[in-house]
Amino acid sequence: MAEYSPIARTIINMWNSSFTKTFFIRTDRKNVKFNYVKTFNSIKPTNRNSNKKMKIKEYKKPTGNTIITSKDGLKIVASVWLNPKVSDKWVVGVHGFNSSRFDVLYLTWHYRALGYNILTFDFRNHGASENDIVSWGYKEKWDLMSVIEWLTKNYIISQIGLVGTSMGAFTCIYTLMTEQVFIEENKIRWLVSDSAYMSVNNMISEMISDNAFKMIETYAQNILEDILKIYKQEYKVDFKGLDFIKLIQKGQNYIPIMFIHNRFDRVTNFLDSFKMQEIKNNIEHSDQNELIIYDEGYNHTKSIIKFTKDYTNRTLEFVKKHQLESK
Numbered sequence: 001m002a003e004y005s006p007i008a009r010t011i012i013n014m015w016n017s018s019f020t021k022t023f024f025i026r027t028d029r030k031n032v033k034f035n036y037v038k039t040f041n042s043i044k045p046t047n048r049n050s051n052k053k054m055k056i057k058e059y060k061k062p063t064g065n066t067i068i069t070s071k072d073g074l075k076i077v078a079s080v081w082l083n084p085k086v087s088d089k090w091v092v093g094v095h096g097f098n099s100s101r102f103d104v105l106y107l108t109w110h111y112r113a114l115g116y117n118i119l120t121f122d123f124r125n126h127g128a129s130e131n132d133i134v135s136w137g138y139k140e141k142w143d144l145m146s147v148i149e150w151l152t153k154n155y156i157i158s159q160i161g162l163v164g165t166s167m168g169a170f171t172c173i174y175t176l177m178t179e180q181v182f183i184e185e186n187k188i189r190w191l192v193s194d195s196a197y198m199s200v201n202n203m204i205s206e207m208i209s210d211n212a213f214k215m216i217e218t219y220a221q222n223i224l225e226d227i228l229k230i231y232k233q234e235y236k237v238d239f240k241g242l243d244f245i246k247l248i249q250k251g252q253n254y255i256p257i258m259f260i261h262n263r264f265d266r267v268t269n270f271l272d273s274f275k276m277q278e279i280k281n282n283i284e285h286s287d288q289n290e291l292i293i294y295d296e297g298y299n300h301t302k303s304i305i306k307f308t309k310d311y312t313n314r315t316l317e318f319v320k321k322h323q324l325e326s327k
Contacts, residue, residue, distance in 0.1 A: 005219070008226035011208070015097075015134045016125060050106040053305050059105050068150045070124065071142035077101070077128040078121035078147055083112050088158040089323070090151060093120040094144060096166030096195070096301060097134065100127035107194060107304060108163045110312040114319060116161065121147045123168075136200045137171040138237045144171055145179065148186050159324050162191040165301045166268060169196035170242075173276070176254055177247035183255060190322040192315055194260045195301045198272035200242035201228070206269070244276050248283060256288040258318045260303060260311070263293055267300040290318055 051059035062079035070076050079101050091111045095104035101120035108118050122129040123140050132139065148160065164172035172191050176183050197203040204227060209220045231237045241247075248254075257280065259273035270293055277291040292314060297306030304311040 004226040004230055005223050007219075008223050008230060011223070012133075012227060012230060050302065050305060051102070051109075054106040054109060054308070056106060056109050059102060066150070068121070068146055070146045072139070074124050074130045074132055074143070076121055076124065076130075076143050076147060078119060078150070081105075081112075081118040083115055083117045085115060087115045087117055088156050089114070089116045090155070090157060090160045091116045091118050092144075092148060092151070092160060092162050093118060094162060094164040094168030094172055095120065095123065095126070096168050097136075098126075099165075099168075102127075104163070104165055104168065107165055107192075107301070110316065111161065111163070111319065114316060114323070117155075119147065119151055123171075133231075133235050133237075135231070135235070135237045136167055136203070136239070137174045137242055138200075138239075140167065140171045141175050141178075144175055145182060148182075148188070152186050157187055160186060160188045161319060161323070162188060163194070164191065164196065165194040166196065169193040170200070173244065173257070174242060174247065176257075177244075177249075180252065180254075188255060189324065190255055190319060191257045192260065192318070193257055193273065193276075194303070195262070195265055195268050196259070196273060196276070197268045198244045198276055200239045202243075203268065204228075204239065244272075245279065248279065250283055254280065254284065256290075256318075256322050258290045258292070258315060260292045260315075261294070262297070262299045262303050263295050265300045288322070290314075 058081065063082040064080050066078050066080070068076045068078055091108050093101070093104040093108040095101060101122045104120050105118070108120065112118070121143065123143050124130060124132040125134055129143075151157065151160070162172045164170070173193060173196060176188070176191065205220075205224050208224055208227075228239055231239060257277070259277045261268070261270035261273040263270045274291060274293065277289050280289045281287055292303075292311070294303045294307055297303065
């Protein structure tokens with residue numbers, strides 16, 4: 001085994017543990033865990049229970065839960081919230097890193113006003129799903145595709161919309177850029193991308209440089225290179241291909257995307273959403289892809305809490321433009 005920087009391995013181990021310590025393992029997979037990052041973040045009022053802030057009383061009471069087998073055999077846990085009115089329209093909520101299927105619900109709930117049912121799920125290595133590495137979209141795509149396939153096999157579907165946040169948003173973008181036939185066959189019509197990154201390689205580089213201690217700043221590039229090598233050689237994941245500019249192709253007919261970001265996001269760069277929207281519209285010679293940049297208030301993935309009315313109205317209008325008309 002090649003020798004790599006111990007700092008690189010430490011960073012990867014922290015990602016794969018989601019900064020979490022498991023204290024008790026339950027048979028129903030609802031393990032007792034302590035998440036250091038979430039506990040620290042909960043000190044900030046903006047990060048405390050977004051579902052409650054959006055007045056979602058049912059967030060702990062899904063219509064049903066299920067276990068789905070991902071493409072490589074991992075068990076993925078998902079939950080369904082059926083609309084009070086019988087409907088064949090669905091929103092799939094796709095959470096970010098160090099999050100869960102319940103944590104993304106607040107970004108999907110308002111689509112119920114348009115008649116959508118909701119499905120959310122835990123990525124591998126998150127929530128109640130089985131453990132694996134965090135691959136920032138590469139393997140997570142398999143989880144998303146498997147969940148959608150399960151949905152179309154178990155329900156009558158007229159159309160599906162995707163709502164992704166952070167890593168989940170990039171995973172959605174990665175999927176629609178590389179799985180065009182799958183997107184069409186499963187009647188996926190639109191995507192709302194909140195706080196996505198544009199390139200896994202650049203995102204990791206910024207993460208390391210922004211958080212590096214002064215004493216190791218000069219070694220940040222070496223650490224990044226070791227991380228990329230470990231993932232490629234040991235995990236068979238090549239991050240250099242996970243780049244929006246490399247993925248998007250001329251002449252393809254992609255589904256429309258609404259990109260949303262906060263200018264003061266300290267986790268992902270708002271310019272990534274700005275660039276992706278501009279590039280996609282230019283390549284497609286269209287204006288169907290839209291952009292919202294909020295200039296104040298809550299940061300990473302939380303703009304809906306500060307700008308609830310504007311956020312919900314504009315995303316609902318976007319969906320109305322691109323959904324199929326009800327029969």
